[in-house]
Amino acid sequence: MKETSIYKKKDSILPLVSVIVPIYNAEIYLERCINSIINQTYQNLEIILVDDGSTDNSSETCDKFQQRDSRIRVIHKENGGVVSARRAGIQSARGIYVAYLDSDDWIESDMYEELVCQIVQNNADIVTSGLYRDYPNSTIKEFDNLSEGVYDLKRIERDILPVLMYTGIFYKAGVNIHFCNKLFKREIALQNQQKIDNNVRIGDDAAFIYPCVMDAEKIVITHKCFYHYCIRQDSMMGTGYQKELLGYKCVYQIIRDKIEQYGKYSVMLMMQLDYLMLYQLLLKEPQTVIKNEKGMLFPFEDVKITDRIVLYGGGKFGSTLYRFLMESDLCEIVLWVDKSEDIQRGILDYSKLNDMPKNSYDKIIIAVLVGVATNEAYQNLIDMGIDMKKIAKVNLSYETIMGRKEWKLLFGE
Numbered sequence: 001m002k003e004t005s006i007y008k009k010k011d012s013i014l015p016l017v018s019v020i021v022p023i024y025n026a027e028i029y030l031e032r033c034i035n036s037i038i039n040q041t042y043q044n045l046e047i048i049l050v051d052d053g054s055t056d057n058s059s060e061t062c063d064k065f066q067q068r069d070s071r072i073r074v075i076h077k078e079n080g081g082v083v084s085a086r087r088a089g090i091q092s093a094r095g096i097y098v099a100y101l102d103s104d105d106w107i108e109s110d111m112y113e114e115l116v117c118q119i120v121q122n123n124a125d126i127v128t129s130g131l132y133r134d135y136p137n138s139t140i141k142e143f144d145n146l147s148e149g150v151y152d153l154k155r156i157e158r159d160i161l162p163v164l165m166y167t168g169i170f171y172k173a174g175v176n177i178h179f180c181n182k183l184f185k186r187e188i189a190l191q192n193q194q195k196i197d198n199n200v201r202i203g204d205d206a207a208f209i210y211p212c213v214m215d216a217e218k219i220v221i222t223h224k225c226f227y228h229y230c231i232r233q234d235s236m237m238g239t240g241y242q243k244e245l246l247g248y249k250c251v252y253q254i255i256r257d258k259i260e261q262y263g264k265y266s267v268m269l270m271m272q273l274d275y276l277m278l279y280q281l282l283l284k285e286p287q288t289v290i291k292n293e294k295g296m297l298f299p300f301e302d303v304k305i306t307d308r309i310v311l312y313g314g315g316k317f318g319s320t321l322y323r324f325l326m327e328s329d330l331c332e333i334v335l336w337v338d339k340s341e342d343i344q345r346g347i348l349d350y351s352k353l354n355d356m357p358k359n360s361y362d363k364i365i366i367a368v369l370v371g372v373a374t375n376e377a378y379q380n381l382i383d384m385g386i387d388m389k390k391i392a393k394v395n396l397s398y399e400t401i402m403g404r405k406e407w408k409l410l411f412g413e
Helices: 027-038 058-068 082-092 111-121 153-163 186-193 204-215 241-284 316-328 350-355 371-383 398-402 405-410
Strands: 017-023 045-052 072-077 097-100 126-135 138-142 149-152 182-185 218-230 291-293 296-298 308-312 332-338 363-366
Touching: 017 027, 017 082, 017 111, 027 045, 027 058, 045 058, 045 082, 058 072, 072 082, 082 186, 082 204, 097 111, 097 186, 111 126, 111 182, 111 218, 138 218, 149 153, 153 204, 153 218, 153 241, 182 186, 186 204, 204 241, 241 316, 241 398, 241 405, 308 316, 316 332, 332 350, 350 371, 363 371
Parallel strands: 017 045, 017 097, 045 072, 126 218, 308 332, 308 363
Antiparallel strands: 097 182, 126 138, 126 182, 149 218, 291 296
């Protein structure tokens, strides 16, 4: 990929980029977010701030910035959720290209210059980049599980589609699911944004990103990181099981409809979609998957509902699973551990297992969904001298999960 700045091309006309920011009650983070857009080295931007019925001072902050910078337009609307906010933004966008930014995140100053340079020079439909996951005490880099480079239609079909949503390692997608570390041609973004129902609260990123990739004729992948995705404990919120389940069904149907256009690739892509939905449901709505089946805790390996459980994993899945098991009373949790101790949340360092008599628990459930991290956790326990027969993890064989009639009923097949 060429590194030449777009500004160095003589007589070049710099294309307008529409940056869409959906906003709801984000006053604590909003100024940092907007300033990071205003201060971009690439200046030919229209910045669309969509105030989705905020009840804090976000609305006033948007109006204040609009008065300061003529590139900013503010849309005030009744609260309808992030999908409706993004739709309102893109319907009013005038740019050749479209980018998204969440109101509690921020971007490096050269992000749009770099991405516009790549999309223009390669006449691409999408550019996808890396991002920083900013945790309270650490930052890690994340990028697509594909090589950097320019992918024409032949390479998209050969290299991207076979691993688009699932690489064979749970859960590791070829193209990451995030909206905001990418730049899109407006036409592709608009046609796929319009298909997502406003009631979708979780999974809208998948319902948008993967159909966009399937529509693209040329994609540029860079592993450079520009976007700061800020992880906060207070961001993990739910909105009610039945509403979320309807949303997941909508997401499944949107992606399935797009897959049906791909003929010889459809079987492969449908398997990937099933794994994608399994991951999303385990992470957000475990009650749809985790069941009492003949006295066993499905889909964990050889775990009885009468077993005393040590839960290993304090991340998002571990936290969700802990709450679910405590509320459902399916198993008795005797200890919750992780590599990082967090006594406020009730999580102890996994070294505490050394202090427990071996007969005080029956199984250690590894509450981790990403395959690489699961294997690391398993090895940690083996190194501690834990009997491997006492270690359990999610059984992720395709036939075990998707072959069940409950899965077909869930998505209306």
